[in-house]
Amino acid sequence: MATAGKVIKCKAAVAWEAGKPLSMEEVEVAPPQAMEVRVKILFTSLCHTDVYFWEAKGQTPVFPRIFGHEAGGIVESVGEGVTDVAPGDHVLPVFTGECKECAHCKSAESNMCDLLRINTDRGVMIGDGKSRFSINGKPIYHFVGTSTFSEYTVMHVGCVAKINPEAPLDKVCVLSCGISTGLGASINVAKPPKGSTVAIFGLGAVGLAAAEGARIAGASRIIGIDLNPNRFEEARKFGCTEFVNPKDHKKPVQEVLAEMTNGGVDRSVECTGNINAMIQAFECVHDGWGVAVLVGVPHKDAEFKTHPMNFLNERTLKGTFFGNFKPRTDLPNVVELYMKKELELEKFITHTVTFSEINHAFDLMAKGEGIRCIIRMEN
Numbered sequence: 001m002a003t004a005g006k007v008i009k010c011k012a013a014v015a016w017e018a019g020k021p022l023s024m025e026e027v028e029v030a031p032p033q034a035m036e037v038r039v040k041i042l043f044t045s046l047c048h049t050d051v052y053f054w055e056a057k058g059q060t061p062v063f064p065r066i067f068g069h070e071a072g073g074i075v076e077s078v079g080e081g082v083t084d085v086a087p088g089d090h091v092l093p094v095f096t097g098e099c100k101e102c103a104h105c106k107s108a109e110s111n112m113c114d115l116l117r118i119n120t121d122r123g124v125m126i127g128d129g130k131s132r133f134s135i136n137g138k139p140i141y142h143f144v145g146t147s148t149f150s151e152y153t154v155m156h157v158g159c160v161a162k163i164n165p166e167a168p169l170d171k172v173c174v175l176s177c178g179i180s181t182g183l184g185a186s187i188n189v190a191k192p193p194k195g196s197t198v199a200i201f202g203l204g205a206v207g208l209a210a211a212e213g214a215r216i217a218g219a220s221r222i223i224g225i226d227l228n229p230n231r232f233e234e235a236r237k238f239g240c241t242e243f244v245n246p247k248d249h250k251k252p253v254q255e256v257l258a259e260m261t262n263g264g265v266d267r268s269v270e271c272t273g274n275i276n277a278m279i280q281a282f283e284c285v286h287d288g289w290g291v292a293v294l295v296g297v298p299h300k301d302a303e304f305k306t307h308p309m310n311f312l313n314e315r316t317l318k319g320t321f322f323g324n325f326k327p328r329t330d331l332p333n334v335v336e337l338y339m340k341k342e343l344e345l346e347k348f349i350t351h352t353v354t355f356s357e358i359n360h361a362f363d364l365m366a367k368g369e370g371i372r373c374i375i376r377m378e379n
Contacts (some may be wrong), residue, residue: 001087004077005031012150013358014140016064018056021359029152030132032079037157043173044071044148044375046361053120062123065141066133068148069095070177072169082157090165092176094327095144097158111326116158118144151377161331171345172335174372179348180334182206184323186213190267190293194218199257199265201281202272203231205371208238210269215239237347254284268292275302282306287313294319348372
């Protein structure tokens with residue numbers, strides 16, 4: 001493309017300081033260096049993780065910064081040594097990577113790449129420790145190696161999944177973070193047998209994706225647990241058959257679920273990050289064969305406490321990161337699940353705004369309205 005090797009000037013939504021509305025700015029985006037890719041972002045989406053680090057209440061504040069990590073785009077140019085993707089390829093950026101060389105990438109059991117594992121504190125490229133974004137010569141920092149709230153962004157090639165060019169980017173862009181995390185927690189980690197009973201703790205986007213995964217796997221009862229009863233009707237579209245609001249019961253939730261299911265559920269998936277919900281999700285599974293999967297990220301000081309007999313009675317506790325999907329290897333296959341109509345994505349997308357209206361997406365999330373809001377980069 002004519003822009004290859006040159007600095008591109010484009011619009012980006014810049015967070016100048018924690019918790020303040022994003023500001024539309026003209027930024028300069030440097031060409032990709034070795035093993036890097038410059039991508040034209042067409043659609044991006046707001047995920048709770050963006051909001052969490054934008055608020056910067058419990059983390060290292062890194063500002064000014066360009067947030068965004070759920071997106072779909074087209075490769076504009078590539079740096080030296082890049083052979084896996086070429087200009088014109090359709091791609092999903094991913095907040096965690098796959099170098100294909102480290103012990104984790106070579107293991108069939110792990111997706112936690114040594115080189116490109118998520119790093120929320122780093123605001124620069126790993127190749128040279130510099131940012132590819134600037135305004136008037138001053139650096140604007142990256143976020144989790146993606147920074148998709150910009151018309152153009154630069155990423156390490158290991159954080160870019162090449163997908164079927166026929167797939168609509170305004171739909172499959174939601175697969176680059178939360179939806180894949182919940183889906184994979186069910187189908188890759190919990191692996192509910194056909195006809196089984198599954199409990200889903202937390203019915204936000206990730207929890208609904210976990211319910212969708214349980215539905216695809218053939219679970220016959222999918223019990224949604226949430227403190228917000230307004231979410232229950234929506235959750236039926238994702239396969240939930242029953243609901244429990246812990247506030248409606250005097251007993252602990254794990255006892256309520258055990259009574260509903262003749263001793264406990266076969267599988268549970270915890271998607272809130274609340275430590276009590278994590279313990280409940282483990283203690284509610286059936287002895288002998290029950291498996292609980294933790295997806296939510298807990299408070300840094302949280303401690304998981306349960307009686308060791310719960311393990312000795314043959315309950316299994318597992319954790320997962322990005323649904324155990326390897327980004328470059330597995331995401332193209334998840335896109336194909338959508339293309340074959342086995343996975344429904346439209347029902348996750350409840351709002352659409354233009355790039356200039358990006359702060360409205362933050363407002364919707366703050367109010368807890370909708371599931372995913374798509375941000376169209378071109379008006």
